[in-house]
Amino acid sequence: MTTLLRRWSVLGRLSELPGPIRLIVLGQLAFNTGFYLVLPFFALHLTRDLGFGGALVGLLLGLRTFSQQGLFFVGGALADRFGTRPVALTGFGVRILGFLLLALADGAVLLVAGTVATGFAAALFSPAVEAELARRAGELERDDGPTRSEAFAMFGVAGEVGVVLGPVIGSLLLTVDFAATTLAAAGVFVVVLVAFARGMPRRPAAHAGEPVLAGWGEVLSNPAFLAFTAAYSTWLLSYNQLYLALPVELERGGAAGMLGVLFVLSAVLVVLGQVPLAELVRRRLGARALPVGFGVLALAFAATAVLIGFGTAGPVPAVVFVVLLTLGQMTVVPVAQDAVGRLAGERRLGAYFGVLASGGGLAVLGGSALLGSLLEAQGPPALPWAVTAALPLASAVVMGVLVRRVPALQPDHSLTSAERNSP
Template identity: 40%
Template sequence: MLTALRAARSLPPTVQLLLVNQFGVYVGFYLLIPFLATHLRDDLRLSTGVVGAIIGVRSLSQQGLTLLGGSAADRIGCRPLIIAGCLLRAVGFAAFAVVDSVAGLMLAAIVTGVAGAVFSPATRAYLAYESGPQRLQAFSLFNVAGETGTLIGPLLGSVLLAVDFRLVAAVAAVVFTVLTVAQLMALPPRPVTPSGQSVLADWREVVGNRRFLLYVCATAAIFVLYNQLYLTLPLEAARASGFAGSAALLFTASTVVTLGLQVRITDRCQRRGSSPAWIAVGTALCGLAFAPAAIGATVQRAAGSAGLWAALPALLPTLLATVVLTLGVAVAQPFALDLTADFARPALTGTYLGVFATASGIAAVVSNTVVGYSVDLGARLAVPWLPWLLLGGYGIGSAALIAVMRTRSLFPPTASGTVRPQRT
């Protein structure tokens, strides 16, 4: 963590502010979201189906509209979008504190999701513009800031939840209100570079970039596989160990690895190879991470309820999978975000980042559906390794695709690892 703080001091003040904003965004988000489903089901007595619909519409609103947010950032400017997005999320979270009707909760979820679609691509585009030759390091620290917020948010939320969920929602809204005011006062505007064409023409340009679309298809695996930290890995950990807190243990392990190693990993990788090479290595690691889980699922029987120490041996396969998966993401993700900006001309950076985020979100939804079905199918056919084989194969296959793109020189020239000039 101290390494990350020292590295952040070397970045421009605007980038430092964006890192603080990212930390605050994740604190506010994870302060509320982990407890929302329980509040809807237990406090408001809503059915599981309605709860799932409310949670799902928030995710769909964000992932489905991120492309629009990226295009808006290119045309209006990043600063207004960041400010508007933080304000919208403050309104959405405040609504969760006061409404109890299904219609009102749906609206709050939509506003919360739209807010993310507005500020997320704008923040990444602004970071890409302002960090210049330090862009890779900035994206690495951006990940660290988010992971730190992910660690602190639920801890603070669990303390406030002892009082009332409405207090949780109110404090989360206050966090985003403070972020709104901070960006309004301290975040400088930057000139907008006209694309010289309509929004539809911008989109056609991106969709017509076949190299970029191939790249997006390959690197979506990073997001999809990391998303298993919220789906298959907790399920397998709970099944094998019987420990109620197994999911929290996996999240903690992932966060500790990221906070302790992210900056060092990015710094050392940057010195020793090109961006495509490290994206391929990281994605392959993500795929290989599921091998321990596959072995554990095959040889371990379902366990009854157990405490931490009794459950720890049974948790080792999923813990190892989580650590290797997190290391793979730590290697690949900063380079993937950095290289996404390299595909774009300056006037369309937000649009390219928006397409990247939207495609990754859609891939996660589709993949989670397929993987979830494979878990049930594997249980019925007595082949518990089936979902892990699919996930591992997806990671290795995507890494191979990136390697092929590299050998065929399908990446931008700046992907060679050379120092980039300052973008204006």
């Protein structure tokens, strides 16, 4: 029984990781806790407290998304050139500055500055942290430790805990005021900055002295990775429908009050299931999990479309969507993040992770505009869901081709060295 509980325990698995990797995993919990202290309440603050109109609120939210997701490729290239540690620490400092500006802001100028700083901070530290995790976890796997996909699974679990904790703490602090919430978020990142400065060992930049543009050139000359990025981008677009399409469906079904419950359901599924599922997927499927996982994502939209088409009322279509989407997420994401290092040849990981994230940002920008127009149209309510199902389905096909044809993605690469050498 103790062994079984340990297998399903995130904390138990964390004890198997070296200090720097453990710091990165726990740091992800802190990143999301601090970020989600503020994000869910930002639009409410702009409209209720500052009296801004919808156009300015939309502009500020769009600026945040662009300055974060759209600029990941910049942070990734800088991490390769100057080192993951200094770029990550700089990102933490910029995030602290951004939150301080938002706490002080009572007009558009400071709000724009704080919003851009908050977003760009993640464009600096996220690809740097992911590249460092990929590099160190890859080294650990080669020494027959936990695999890189398992390390990324733990990274994802920690992030989901932060997604739950942040809004809960933020809602309590919001009873004081928005400034107190943002100052608390800044305090979280002060702790993160100190922890990483003390606990993350210095190591030379992987490509010190080389031009920053050289990293982008190498990524853009890797056709297998570009195809992988295009296919993977529909994952972020699919996940974004928790914020766009899901509230619309709950409103249609008369269950708008269920939105928070479904977010908690998704987080609980990840916290309880991500690590054991990642281990099962690694042993049984390897990289073949990529087409399978995208197939599950497509099924999430298709099943929801069918349920809506048959007139299913209440929250049932939304619950089915969230459960299947989360299962697809848990299947795809750790394997895909491990695959980035393999496709990159373990080189320029910052640039590769940055371009991967920016590709997803572009997909969200274009795809959400299309889906938003379908949601607002007077057509059948199942139509947006059916159309969106085609996107991860196309990714499943592309991933299936890549897994068969690209050596770095073939199943035996997902095994540890001990398993590959076993009779």
